[in-house]
Amino acid sequence: MRKTLTAPTSTPAPARTRRTWVGVLIGAALVALAAVSLLIGASNDVSVSSLAKGDGDALFLLAASRIPRTVSLVLVGASLGIAGLIMQMLVRNKFVEPSTTGVTEFAVLGMLIALVFWPGMPILPRMAFISLFALAGTWIFLRIIRFVPVRTLVLVPLVGIMLGGVVGAATTFFAYRLDLLQSLGQWSQGSFATVMRGRYEFLWVAVVMVVIAWLAADRFSVIGLGEEFATNLGLDFRRVVAIGMIIVAVITACVLVTAGVLPFLGLVVPNIVSLIIGDNVRRAIPWVAGLGSVFVVACDIIARVVRFPYEIPLSVVVGIVGAGLFLWLLLRRRGRVH
Amino acid sequence: MSMIRPLSALSLVAASALVLAGCASQNDAEAAAGGDAPAGADETIEFTFENNIAGEDEEPEYESVTVNVPKDPENVVIFDMASLDTWGSLGGAPVVGAPLDSVPDYLADFVADDAINAGTLFEADLLEIEAAQPDLIIVAGRSATLYDDLREIAPTVNLSSEGSFEETLERNTTFLGEVLGAEDEAATALADIEAQLAEVRELTAEIETGLSVMVSGDSLSALKPANGDYSGRNLRGGLVYDLFGVAPITDDIEAATHGEPISFEFLTEFDPEYLFVTDRNAATNEEGAQSADVVLDNDIVHETTAWKNDNIVYLDPTAWYIVFGGLQTTQIMIDDITAGVA
Numbered sequence: 001m002r003k004t005l006t007a008p009t010s011t012p013a014p015a016r017t018r019r020t021w022v023g024v025l026i027g028a029a030l031v032a033l034a035a036v037s038l039l040i041g042a043s044n045d046v047s048v049s050s051l052a053k054g055d056g057d058a059l060f061l062l063a064a065s066r067i068p069r070t071v072s073l074v075l076v077g078a079s080l081g082i083a084g085l086i087m088q089m090l091v092r093n094k095f096v097e098p099s100t101t102g103v104t105e106f107a108v109l110g111m112l113i114a115l116v117f118w119p120g121m122p123i124l125p126r127m128a129f130i131s132l133f134a135l136a137g138t139w140i141f142l143r144i145i146r147f148v149p150v151r152t153l154v155l156v157p158l159v160g161i162m163l164g165g166v167v168g169a170a171t172t173f174f175a176y177r178l179d180l181l182q183s184l185g186q187w188s189q190g191s192f193a194t195v196m197r198g199r200y201e202f203l204w205v206a207v208v209m210v211v212i213a214w215l216a217a218d219r220f221s222v223i224g225l226g227e228e229f230a231t232n233l234g235l236d237f238r239r240v241v242a243i244g245m246i247i248v249a250v251i252t253a254c255v256l257v258t259a260g261v262l263p264f265l266g267l268v269v270p271n272i273v274s275l276i277i278g279d280n281v282r283r284a285i286p287w288v289a290g291l292g293s294v295f296v297v298a299c300d301i302i303a304r305v306v307r308f309p310y311e312i313p314l315s316v317v318v319g320i321v322g323a324g325l326f327l328w329l330l331l332r333r334r335g336r337v338h
Numbered sequence: 339m340s341m342i343r344p345l346s347a348l349s350l351v352a353a354s355a356l357v358l359a360g361c362a363s364q365n366d367a368e369a370a371a372g373g374d375a376p377a378g379a380d381e382t383i384e385f386t387f388e389n390n391i392a393g394e395d396e397e398p399e400y401e402s403v404t405v406n407v408p409k410d411p412e413n414v415v416i417f418d419m420a421s422l423d424t425w426g427s428l429g430g431a432p433v434v435g436a437p438l439d440s441v442p443d444y445l446a447d448f449v450a451d452d453a454i455n456a457g458t459l460f461e462a463d464l465l466e467i468e469a470a471q472p473d474l475i476i477v478a479g480r481s482a483t484l485y486d487d488l489r490e491i492a493p494t495v496n497l498s499s500e501g502s503f504e505e506t507l508e509r510n511t512t513f514l515g516e517v518l519g520a521e522d523e524a525a526t527a528l529a530d531i532e533a534q535l536a537e538v539r540e541l542t543a544e545i546e547t548g549l550s551v552m553v554s555g556d557s558l559s560a561l562k563p564a565n566g567d568y569s570g571r572n573l574r575g576g577l578v579y580d581l582f583g584v585a586p587i588t589d590d591i592e593a594a595t596h597g598e599p600i601s602f603e604f605l606t607e608f609d610p611e612y613l614f615v616t617d618r619n620a621a622t623n624e625e626g627a628q629s630a631d632v633v634l635d636n637d638i639v640h641e642t643t644a645w646k647n648d649n650i651v652y653l654d655p656t657a658w659y660i661v662f663g664g665l666q667t668t669q670i671m672i673d674d675i676t677a678g679v680a
Contacts, residue, residue, distance in 0.1 A: 042604035186555040
């Protein structure tokens with residue numbers, strides 16, 4: 001708080017131009033990476049020259065495979081970043097995101113149940129079903145967190161990771177008993193290898209959630225200051241929390257159904273953005289969305305190139321890069337106040 | 339969870355080290371009958387196999403193990419579906435124990451009606467097996483790691499792959515034929531399969547290129563030819579190339595149990611003449627039904643030669659993924675390929 005009070009009087013102009021420049025940089029990186037993403041793939045038909053010539057095969061692959069894949073990467077990156085950001089505001093903790101609060105594990109449990117009882121369920125009802133589980137997971141996490149007496153920075157995600165561990169163990173147990181362990185692994189492993197036209201469109205549901213998050217952005221900033229503060233400002237605290245929970249749950253479910261589990265992303269991206277521009281949600285949303293997209297597109301390009309023309313699972317790349325950044329954030333903070 | 343342990347260079351020797359051992363009286367009887375000895379109560383067959391003594395996920399390390407197997411055993415527990423297949427096909431009595439949940443329909447008759455559930459393809463219910471007092475236990479591949487526990491209960495043999503698919507099939511069929519006193523049936527069945535394989539290879543020789551893929555969930559992976567390394571992760575999909583002689587579209591596929599992930603674009607780029615599909619969804623989850631055809635029915639696959647020429651061959655998921663071995667199963671596999679490429 002003190003910082004925001006003093007900042008405008010001391011150094012307003014340079015900080016702002018620096019931010020603008022980083023923003024431009026993220027935008028440029030996204031455009032460049034998206035272009036690379038369009039040109040990389042198992043097929044060699046798509047190249048700058050073949051596209052310029054209007055080659056039929058190249059245009060077909062571009063439309064049927066490359067553009068859907070790149071668009072879905074951008075959407076997943078943006079929405080997962082936003083889900084992390086909202087979650088962090090709800091819990092008032094920098095180290096939470098769906099995969100460190102058990103929400104992802106609840107969603108995977110929902111997916112397993114859907115798989116066992118309604119194997120032929122169409123994708124939209126399945127997504128709604130998984131969303132319900134993710135919602136229950138968020139709710140349970142928030143309830144448990146209330147009873148944690150000392151909310152130190154790392155204790156909250158630790159509780160979340162333990163909750164996720166318990167739910168994950170239950171899921172694994174049932175998958176094991178039902179001989180679905182390998183199928184479950186296959187389904188929840190994050191990968192965009194088979195994304196194509198007609199298989200990614202419901203990701204737009206996640207975009208709707210991002211728009212809602214953006215519209216309600218100021219409210220999330222306020223609840224990030226605490227329940228009493230928010231109520232004093234005349235905000236319906238519970239309702240805003242409920243909206244936030246729904247946003248997080250639906251985004252988690254959309255991404256799980258389309259691509260699988262991509263860990264750490266919702267944690268790393270908002271933290272980096274917060275380092276650059278601070279904690280104002282409305283201002284942070286486009287940044288988080290942009291940086292999240294850059295992160296996922298870049299990781300997917302690595303996943304496609306390492307064993308070309310085969311692919312390695314995207315979640316492996318995201319996990320390695322994300323875990324590295326997570327550690328960096330953690331150690332960097334400990335060096336300071338806590 | 340590796341499936342079938344790799345072969346050591348010496349295993350061919352082991353495969354041929356199948357000998358009839360017997361006491362003096364048996365030799366006399368044999369001499370008198372001038373052929374097979376009649377089944378006696380304490381008559382045994384000596385069987386030698388290479389057992390992997392390294393732990394899971396470690397570099398395999400083999401030790402030669404010789405087991406005295408009773409002839410014509412009454413109570414038999416079989417963990418390996420391929421062995422169950424050959425056992426039953428050679429006229430063995432229905433087994434008293436097996437991983438019941440994994441027995442495919444076409445092998446159901448080979449299991450006794452009141453058989454105990456011995457566990458899963460990977461794990462054993464030791465108490466149940468102990469109570470059933472078996473005379474012989476057979477493990478292989480997925481269940482090979484159970485060997486040390488099971489040998490405490492009853493004579494146990496590990497029929498894991500040693501050498502190529504055909505070498506393993508020949509060794510196991512010959513061995514089970516001797517155990518059952520059905521040597522002639524075993525030889526006939528093997529000769530029949532060899533002859534059919536030769537016919538199928540003539541058909542596949544006319545195919546220029548093929549690619550074997552596995553569909554799991556929504557994703558797609560390419561399977562690899564064994565190139566002489568017949569460890570478990572190369573089996574199954576690799577059989578399309580190794581056993582049936584289909585020329586792979588590319589040799590550069592990393593060995594992996596479930597193949598290497600590929601995109602649909604991969605199919606258009608390499609564009610094999612034939613696509614051989616193993617549907618893992620259907621193999622492991624019967625209610626899910628054949629979903630590989632739904633996964634493959636899309637704009638990009640429609641552009642491939644295999645789709646345009648209707649050359650997408652769906653392999654029987656149970657035979658190719660769960661069992662892959664055994665006399666009846668090999669017949670199913672032969673029929674699959676014959677029908678696919680004819």
